[in-house]
Amino acid sequence: MTFSRGAASKPVFQKPRRLLAGLSAFLASAAATLAILTPQAAQAAAPAELRLDYAYYSPESLVIKRNGWLEQELAPDHTQVKWVLSLGSNRALEYLNSGAIDIGSTAGLAAVLGKANGNPIRAVYIFSRPEWTALVVRKDSPIKTLADLKGKKIAATKGTDPFLFTLRALHTAGLSRDDVEIVNLQHPDGRVALANGQVDAWAGLDPHMAAAQLDDGARLLYRNVDFNTWGFLNARQDFISAHPDTLAHVLKVYEKARLWIAAHPDETAKIVADESKLSLPVARLQLSRNDFSQPQPGERQLAALKAAAPLLVQEQLVKAGTDLNAVIDALIDVQSAQPVIAANGGK
Structure with missing residues (x-):
């Protein structure tokens, strides 16, 4: 059997080889794409930077920042930590809404107001039950x-x-x-x-x-x-979805700080006083008005916020027709903190 030397007369057995090579390349590309899209791979991708707030009304945030615990926790993932000062719930909510921070500290009812007006947040942890206002x-x-x-x-x-x-x-x-x-x-x-x-x-x-x-x-x-509504640690929904492992690290460190505060009240008061540039007696009075024993978001917060929510309608702080009970249900995340709190015996 003979074949022409012309380009149009190449041996036909070369075509299956080309098809097989192309199919192999396609399958390799598809496998790589599937690997990228799997939840395991997505969860393994830690952010290059975590942005979160610290606030004088959140003692845990001050303790964590002072001791460098979050930087230590995230070092194996090579995630840098950027701390941003929040002077009030309004500032924390502004930063969360704009994407300037991923995690922020606010009061409970303020978080409801933000969520009702489109802020993409969920309350993942309770940093205290305070009497912080009068x-x-x-x-x-x-x-x-x-x-x-x-x-x-x-x-x-x-x-x-x-x-x-x-x-x-x-x-x-x-x-x-x-x-x-x-x-x-x-x-x-x-x-x-x-x-x-x-x-x-x-x-x-x-x-x-x-x-x-x-x-x-x-x-x-x-x-x-x-x-006085609860002290909420809120996270942006997109951050929760994209970086659940990093969020778990943050909650682990917040739990560490909460338990440390209970065991070290004098050291905590000194940290609060130093950070806020106020006297030690002032810091002690502030801490005396905080209950750190209930970190798990759940039914108590749901009930308290739903009882307070009519105020937002009466004062026309939300759009007419807003279903605030649905907003509150969507705000409270009862799952994210459960593993780290359970690891401490639910104390």
């Missing part, structure tokens, strides 16, 4: 009751637990936001405005509220621990 007046103030606040100026940071606490407190006295003048100031500025007589009352937040009491002689006009 309505504060100067020591020589003639204001004695909530009813006396009618027509007065109140400093409050909009979008935070103290702001929402103020609205709930006013409602108990038959007042609304329209009956007072809310002066939107960040928490430290609110304390200064109160001391200088620029406002009549201030929706305080620890540790600044504790400092106002001890250093300025300020008086707590109205307290209600049930109107």
Whole structure:
């Protein structure tokens, strides 16, 4: 048998070889693609950088940052840690919404407000059950009751637990936001405005509220621990989905800090005082108003937030028709923290 030397007359047995080579290349490419898409591979990919906040109202974050525990925990994954200061829930929520941080610390009802308005977050851990806010007046103030606040100026940071606490407190006295003048100031500025007589009352937040009491002689006009919503550690939904292993490392370190705080109250107070640039007695007073024993998000938070949620509708802080119960159900993540809390015996 003979074959022509022309290009069109190459032996036909070369075509199957080309087909086999092409098929092999295709299968290799497909296998590589499948490997990339498998959950195991996706979970194994740690982020180059983790961005999270620290806040003076979150003692765990201050302890973790001071001791470098998160950097140590993430070192094997070569993940760098970037700490961002949050001065209030409003700032933490802004950073989360914009993607400036992956994990942030807020009050519970503030997180609901953010979630209802499109912030893509879930509450993955409870860093404390605090009484961190109250309505504060100067020591020589003639204001004695909530009813006396009618027509007065109140400093409050909009979008935070103290702001929402103020609205709930006013409602108990038959007042609304329209009956007072809310002066939107960040928490430290609110304390200064109160001391200088620029406002009549201030929706305080620890540790600044504790400092106002001890250093300025300020008086707590109205307290209600049930109107203080829980301290939530929130994570962006996309971060939870893309980096569940890294989130587990973060929660492990938060659990370590929570237990360390219970065992080392004096050292914790010193860290809080150093970080917030306030006195040791102020830090101790702040810590005395925190319960660190309930880290697992669950039914208690769901019930507390659903009881508080009507305020957001009444004050027109969310869009009309918003199903806040559904928002709260979507916010509370009851699964992410369970393994690390269980590893400590659920203490």
